[in-house]
Amino acid sequence: MYRTLQQAIQAKVREVLLKKYAITVERIALEQPPSVLLGEIALPIAFELAKRLRKAPRAIAQELAPELADVEGVAAVEIAGAGYINVRFDRAAMVKRIASDEHDDVGGDGFRLLEHTSINPNKAAHIGHLRNAVLGDTFARLIRKDAYKSGWSTGVQNYIDNTGVQVADVVVGLVHLQSKSLADVHGLLLELAASGQRIDYYLWDLYARVSQWYDDDPDEKTYRRDLRLQALHQIEAGGNETAQIADLLATAVLGRHLETMQRLNIEYDFLPRESEILHLHFWDAARTVMIERGVLYEETRGKNKGCWVMRRPGAETLAEGETDDDAKVLVRSNGTVTYVGKDIAYHLWKFGLLPGKDFGYRLFREYPTHSCWISAEEGEDPHPSYGHASAIYNFIDSRQNDPQANVVEALRGMGYTEAADRYTHVSYAMVALTPRCALDLGYQISEEDRNKAYLEVSGRKGFGVKADDLLDKLITAAKAEVDTRQPELPEQERLKSATAIAVGALRFFMLRFTRNTVIAFDFRDALSFEGETGPYVQYAAVRASNILRKSDTAEVDALKAIASLDLNRFLNNKASETAKQTETGPEDALWEFWLLASRVTAVLDQAIHSAEPAILSRYAFELAQEFSNFYHSNHVLHEGNAERKQLLLATTAVARRELTRVLDWLGIDVPTAM
RNA sequence: GCGCCCGUAGCUCAGCUGGAUAGAGCAACUGGCUUCGAACCAGUAGGUCGGAGGUUCGAAUCCUUCCGGGCGCACCA
Helix, strand or coil: CHHHHHHHHHHHHHHHHHHHHCCCCCCCCCECCCCHHHCCEEECHHHHHHHHHCCCHHHHHHHHHHHHCCCCCEEEEEEECCCEEEEEECHHHHHHHHHCCCCCCCEEEEEEEEECCCCCCCCCCEHHHHHHHHHHHHHHHHHECCCCCCEEEEEEECCECCCCHHHHHHHHHHHHHCCCCHHHHHHHHHHHHHCCCCHHHHHHHHHHHHHHHCCCCCCCHHHHHHHHHHHHHHHHHCCCHHHHHHHHHHHHHHHHHHHHHHHCCCCCCEECEHHHHHHCCHHHHHHHHHHHCCCCEECCCCCCCCCEEECCCCCCCCCCCCCCCCCEEEECCCCCECHHHHHHHHHHHHCCCCCCCCCEEEEEEECCCCEEEEEECCCCCCCCCCCCCCEEEEEEEHHHHHHHHHHHHHHHHCCCHHHHHCEEEEEECCEEECHHHHHHCCCCCCHHHHCCCCEECECCCCECCEHHHHHHHHHHHHHHHHHHHCCCCCHHHHHHHHHHHHHHHHHHHHHCCCCCCCEEECHHHHCCCCCCCHHHHHHHHHHHHHHHHHCCCCHHHHHHHHHHCCCHHHCCHHHHCCCCCCCCCHHHHHHHHHHHHCCHHHHHHHHHHCCCCHHHHHHHHHHHHHHHHHHHHCCHHHCCCHHHHHHHHHHHHHHHHHHHHHHHHCCCCCCCCC
């Protein structure tokens, strides 16, 4: 609703500037005044125009202000300070419009393809992967269609590098360290399943062991590295026992990753795998296009002689006969394709720019409300298709900035500028461990590391906190709280609440930091349920529900009830007219809460445009904080004035509505009791 | 060496396209449960926004430079 007014005012200002001064202004900045006593929207436009119009800011403001008064919902416009134009809303009218959930739509045309999670399927997911998945999943919730918005048509995929060196490493571990055959690996999987153990945990340790084993004997180093390379080649080629072992493991681990993510309310639509990119020859098609379009060329001289290369972004133009030794190699001199080469082919497919190529699709997993497909050489029919995106969002950590830039550069070089512009690398900083946390977990760390602010998590070293372990720990902690607070609830209900609280705490923790802040992970902060946390927000929503329940009023009815009331005296609506007041009273506080609640669409819009879910999590916290304040200073059920009581109930209802809505976008459920 | 990111209260972080008195949480201190549940609320204390220049009516925000920290810069994947 706030956004509706913002846009109406911007449109009006634009119209008036054109009419009065015959000028246009790119962007009309709007602010929120420091206090509601000054109004709801402030325009600093007069300062900006002062030089251009050769007039004093205040004089310009005086000419513009009267013109804005007839925008619907505006009660008064006045000039403050040296030339601010402050707009005051008709509080009573606005509250009614907010109650009826009037708002601008958010959404648009075109198919948006998101990619997140993408964990190498050779070990358990850790907290670094969680940040990725939670960011990606939350963004998907922000942009897809739901009861509140039209959104965009959206697909979520999780790319699986099932033929990479990481998978080769665990295969080497099983085959060469443990002398296991394909049949033995089958047996191992059954054994683990029977004893309730997790294959991803098993491989977590094995992966760390193999990584160390490669280098721990100088005489064997070359031989062992060679085993790894052989395994990698066999896996890439397919159709042999090594590849079958790899596939068995990767699929089993993938299944575990999906289970872990589902615990956090994270689901996928499609799982494209590198094996299909190789076997369906995506690269061949991409190579043809890239050569045709002059992006890919064979280097005949210099250090990259015999390779097929492309220029890097920002590379300077070459003089006649000059060689670019800094060019990015896409095909090695031995004819094999590099990672970036495959990635370019894959991204051409995403945009539907790879002629005649698509994955085969097989059903992989059923979620309660939709299905998840996986790539296959030969698919089933009918099936969905996820290429042909008009915009893509890749959730990949900031260490991949350069490779990602190469892919965009390739698209641009091929002349696909629109695709390049609609390619968003949503980059974020890593999750690291504080040295104290590492010590608590029993890791040995050097004196030097002990003094660092944080230590990088590493799957290869087996250094990190596993996602499931953290979630288990959170559930245990939440359960203990629920058990003491809600002893009368049945065990199953308590566990359900505890789970919702744990997920809320974890998702909120991953979302409260802006993307380029390194999260220095610490159990004390992550396990906290107080202050700026998910449970705090959930608690506010639960309290709102309880108040409505005790008053025997449904949310919708509470909101409908105020439609016919005269709200002026309860909202200090006279403040809409004058600037006489110097101190805020309880009526202003009430209005302030409604105003905050009315900003959802504006906040959502901002979070989408900057691909920054932290904006929304912060807003959720603010809402919860203001509502907590509200129910402490207003005893809703004991309110003596019947009409004011209805307004207080409506306030509670709007709090519940918005908190639930925003928490849902954050992927967090509201427990029935906590 | 080159590129990207970060430096804001004791600690962890917000601060949207430059705008009115720089905000939260945690920790500390004070007060509040016979009240719609205290996973809460109110209050106190705490900051030369890394340093120095510059642009601007106006800078935590933009530019330059320096200092400190992190991450990337393979025919690895």
